[in-house]
Amino acid sequence: MGRTVTRKLDRSAPRAGTTARRASVLQAALVCFTEVGFENTTVQDIQREARCSVGSLYHHFGSKEGIAEELFIDGIERFNRGMLRKLRASSGAEDSVKAVVRFYCDWTVRNRPLASYLHSRDIDFSEAARARLKEIYREYITEVFEWFTPFVARGDMRVLPREAYVPLISGPIQEYVRRWLSGHYERSPGSLKGLFADAAWNAVKGLPRGAGAQG
Numbered sequence: 001m002g003r004t005v006t007r008k009l010d011r012s013a014p015r016a017g018t019t020a021r022r023a024s025v026l027q028a029a030l031v032c033f034t035e036v037g038f039e040n041t042t043v044q045d046i047q048r049e050a051r052c053s054v055g056s057l058y059h060h061f062g063s064k065e066g067i068a069e070e071l072f073i074d075g076i077e078r079f080n081r082g083m084l085r086k087l088r089a090s091s092g093a094e095d096s097v098k099a100v101v102r103f104y105c106d107w108t109v110r111n112r113p114l115a116s117y118l119h120s121r122d123i124d125f126s127e128a129a130r131a132r133l134k135e136i137y138r139e140y141i142t143e144v145f146e147w148f149t150p151f152v153a154r155g156d157m158r159v160l161p162r163e164a165y166v167p168l169i170s171g172p173i174q175e176y177v178r179r180w181l182s183g184h185y186e187r188s189p190g191s192l193k194g195l196f197a198d199a200a201w202n203a204v205k206g207l208p209r210g211a212g213a214q215g
Contacts, residue, residue: 093151
């Protein structure tokens with residue numbers, strides 16, 4: 001696309017004023033991307049919505065693509081922090097599994113524009129952004145598995161291949177949410193979270209005490 005501005009991923013700890021400015025730019029970008037799409041949004045559109053100087057915008061993000069990357073990364077980190085807080089407030093295996101589904105539904109409904117953006121495929125990530133996202137995922141999924149490991153060890157949850165838990169617990173609701181966000185489904189995920197939470201628990205709950213393999 002003929003990009004002439006080098007993207008930079010500034011992860012240094014900013015001052016409070018800088019944090020507020022960056023947040024306002026990301027929110028402005030989300031508004032613009034939601035209204036007219038990524039391709040049709042210009043840096044000037046974001047600058048006007050954020051009410052900041054173009055120079056300040058380029059200083060913090062480098063380009064429109066840099067803003068898009070930061071918006072995506074910030075959204076993922078916000079979601080992950082919320083999910084981990086929800087898990088830590090849960091008690092027991094069943095409550096924890098169902099909390100994953102309930103939080104996914106509630107967060108999506110509360111943050112529909114951002115959720116739509118996170119499900120989009122409009123961003124051509126830089127190598128630095130891909131590396132950062134990979135690290136974010138690694139740290140997040142490690143904490144999630146550390147939370148659930150004792151429940152599996154006690155038999156409260158089934159012993160499954162490690163890679164099977166996320167698709168079984170989150171896969172169905174993620175698919176429903178994607179279709180809802182794209183307009184294929186009208187019923188809000190929030191109205192179905194109990195149904196999907198029960199299904200997730202039924203998929204991974206442990207066998208009744210004393211039950212063995214059949215056959």
